[in-house]
Amino acid sequence: MAVGNGKIKAETSERQQGADLTPAEWHLMECLWEQAPRTGREVVDYLKADMGWSKSTTLTMLRRMTEKGLISCDVSGEVRCYRPLVKRQEALLRETEDFLSRVYKGSVGMLMSTLTKKQNLSKEEIRELYDILEEAERGV
Numbered sequence: 001m002a003v004g005n006g007k008i009k010a011e012t013s014e015r016q017q018g019a020d021l022t023p024a025e026w027h028l029m030e031c032l033w034e035q036a037p038r039t040g041r042e043v044v045d046y047l048k049a050d051m052g053w054s055k056s057t058t059l060t061m062l063r064r065m066t067e068k069g070l071i072s073c074d075v076s077g078e079v080r081c082y083r084p085l086v087k088r089q090e091a092l093l094r095e096t097e098d099f100l101s102r103v104y105k106g107s108v109g110m111l112m113s114t115l116t117k118k119q120n121l122s123k124e125e126i127r128e129l130y131d132i133l134e135e136a137e138r139g140v
Helices: 023-034 040-051 055-068 088-104 108-118 123-139
Strands: 002-004 007-009 071-076 079-084
Touching: 023 040, 023 055, 023 071, 023 079, 023 088, 040 055, 040 079, 055 071, 055 079, 088 108
Parallel strands: none
Antiparallel strands: 002 007, 071 079
Protein backbone atom coordinates (compact mmCIF):
# COMPACT_ATOMS: atom_id res chain seq x y z
CA MET A 1 0.00 0.00 0.00
CA ALA A 2 1.48 3.35 -1.03
CA VAL A 3 0.78 6.49 0.96
CA GLY A 4 1.21 10.02 -0.30
CA ASN A 5 -0.12 13.50 0.48
CA GLY A 6 -2.08 12.15 3.46
CA LYS A 7 -4.13 9.88 1.21
CA ILE A 8 -4.12 6.17 0.60
CA LYS A 9 -3.50 4.45 -2.69
CA ALA A 10 -5.10 1.05 -2.23
CA GLU A 11 -3.48 -1.96 -3.84
CA THR A 12 -6.57 -4.13 -3.40
CA SER A 13 -10.23 -3.82 -2.55
CA GLU A 14 -9.72 -6.13 0.42
CA ARG A 15 -9.49 -4.84 3.99
CA GLN A 16 -6.96 -2.00 4.09
CA GLN A 17 -4.84 -2.04 7.22
CA GLY A 18 -3.48 1.32 8.31
CA ALA A 19 -5.43 3.33 5.77
CA ASP A 20 -4.67 7.05 5.95
CA LEU A 21 -7.99 8.83 5.62
CA THR A 22 -8.46 12.44 4.60
CA PRO A 23 -10.76 14.54 6.83
CA ALA A 24 -13.58 14.19 4.27
CA GLU A 25 -13.07 10.42 4.11
CA TRP A 26 -13.25 10.25 7.92
CA HIS A 27 -16.74 11.82 7.82
CA LEU A 28 -17.98 9.32 5.27
CA MET A 29 -16.39 6.40 7.12
CA GLU A 30 -18.00 7.53 10.40
CA CYS A 31 -21.36 7.34 8.63
CA LEU A 32 -20.65 3.74 7.56
CA TRP A 33 -19.03 2.72 10.86
CA GLU A 34 -22.14 3.93 12.64
CA GLN A 35 -24.38 1.73 10.50
CA ALA A 36 -23.60 -0.53 7.59
CA PRO A 37 -24.63 -1.32 5.04
CA ARG A 38 -26.21 1.95 3.98
CA THR A 39 -27.77 2.75 0.66
CA GLY A 40 -26.33 5.57 -1.41
CA ARG A 41 -29.45 7.57 -0.59
CA GLU A 42 -28.94 7.05 3.15
CA VAL A 43 -25.31 8.16 2.91
CA VAL A 44 -26.30 11.24 0.87
CA ASP A 45 -29.00 12.18 3.41
CA TYR A 46 -26.69 11.59 6.38
CA LEU A 47 -23.84 13.70 5.00
CA LYS A 48 -26.18 16.45 3.82
CA ALA A 49 -27.56 16.75 7.38
CA ASP A 50 -24.21 16.24 9.13
CA MET A 51 -21.82 18.11 6.82
CA GLY A 52 -23.97 20.06 4.38
CA TRP A 53 -22.56 18.07 1.45
CA SER A 54 -24.38 18.05 -1.87
CA LYS A 55 -25.56 14.83 -3.47
CA SER A 56 -22.88 15.07 -6.18
CA THR A 57 -20.09 15.59 -3.61
CA THR A 58 -21.20 12.54 -1.64
CA LEU A 59 -21.59 10.35 -4.73
CA THR A 60 -18.13 11.40 -5.94
CA MET A 61 -16.65 10.53 -2.54
CA LEU A 62 -18.42 7.14 -2.55
CA ARG A 63 -17.06 6.36 -6.02
CA ARG A 64 -13.49 7.41 -5.17
CA MET A 65 -13.44 5.57 -1.86
CA THR A 66 -14.76 2.44 -3.57
CA GLU A 67 -11.98 2.71 -6.16
CA LYS A 68 -9.42 3.09 -3.35
CA GLY A 69 -10.69 -0.05 -1.64
CA LEU A 70 -11.80 1.77 1.49
CA ILE A 71 -15.46 0.84 1.07
CA SER A 72 -17.39 -1.74 -0.92
CA CYS A 73 -20.40 -1.15 -3.13
CA ASP A 74 -22.98 -3.88 -3.67
CA VAL A 75 -25.47 -3.26 -6.46
CA SER A 76 -28.94 -4.80 -6.30
CA GLY A 77 -31.07 -3.52 -9.16
CA GLU A 78 -30.78 0.24 -9.00
CA VAL A 79 -29.88 0.33 -5.30
CA ARG A 80 -26.24 0.62 -4.26
CA CYS A 81 -25.30 -0.40 -0.73
CA TYR A 82 -22.02 0.64 0.86
CA ARG A 83 -20.03 -0.84 3.72
CA PRO A 84 -16.60 -0.04 5.16
CA LEU A 85 -13.66 -2.30 4.31
CA VAL A 86 -11.45 -0.58 6.90
CA LYS A 87 -12.27 -1.24 10.53
CA ARG A 88 -12.63 1.83 12.71
CA GLN A 89 -10.09 0.50 15.22
CA GLU A 90 -7.50 -0.02 12.47
CA ALA A 91 -7.99 3.53 11.18
CA LEU A 92 -7.78 4.95 14.71
CA LEU A 93 -4.59 3.04 15.42
CA ARG A 94 -2.95 4.21 12.18
CA GLU A 95 -4.02 7.82 12.73
CA THR A 96 -2.78 7.76 16.33
CA GLU A 97 0.57 6.24 15.37
CA ASP A 98 1.01 8.84 12.64
CA PHE A 99 0.11 11.71 15.00
CA LEU A 100 2.37 10.43 17.77
CA SER A 101 5.29 10.00 15.37
CA ARG A 102 4.80 13.32 13.58
CA VAL A 103 4.02 15.60 16.53
CA TYR A 104 5.66 13.91 19.53
CA LYS A 105 8.51 12.03 17.83
CA GLY A 106 6.98 8.79 19.09
CA SER A 107 7.00 9.79 22.77
CA VAL A 108 3.83 8.68 24.56
CA GLY A 109 5.18 10.33 27.73
CA MET A 110 5.43 13.72 26.01
CA LEU A 111 1.89 13.31 24.65
CA MET A 112 0.50 12.43 28.07
CA SER A 113 2.38 15.30 29.70
CA THR A 114 0.87 17.74 27.21
CA LEU A 115 -2.63 16.34 27.63
CA THR A 116 -2.57 16.39 31.42
CA LYS A 117 -1.21 19.95 31.56
CA LYS A 118 -3.93 21.35 29.31
CA GLN A 119 -6.89 19.27 30.46
CA ASN A 120 -8.69 19.27 33.76
CA LEU A 121 -8.93 15.51 34.17
CA SER A 122 -11.65 14.14 36.41
CA LYS A 123 -10.82 11.53 39.05
CA GLU A 124 -12.60 9.00 36.85
CA GLU A 125 -10.42 9.87 33.84
CA ILE A 126 -7.26 9.66 35.95
CA ARG A 127 -8.35 6.24 37.26
CA GLU A 128 -9.02 5.14 33.68
CA LEU A 129 -5.50 6.22 32.66
CA TYR A 130 -4.02 4.27 35.58
CA ASP A 131 -6.01 1.21 34.52
CA ILE A 132 -4.73 1.53 30.94
CA LEU A 133 -1.13 1.86 32.14
CA GLU A 134 -1.48 -1.10 34.50
CA GLU A 135 -2.88 -3.22 31.68
CA ALA A 136 0.00 -2.14 29.42
CA GLU A 137 2.49 -3.03 32.14
CA ARG A 138 1.02 -6.54 32.49
CA GLY A 139 1.28 -7.00 28.71
CA VAL A 140 5.01 -6.17 28.61
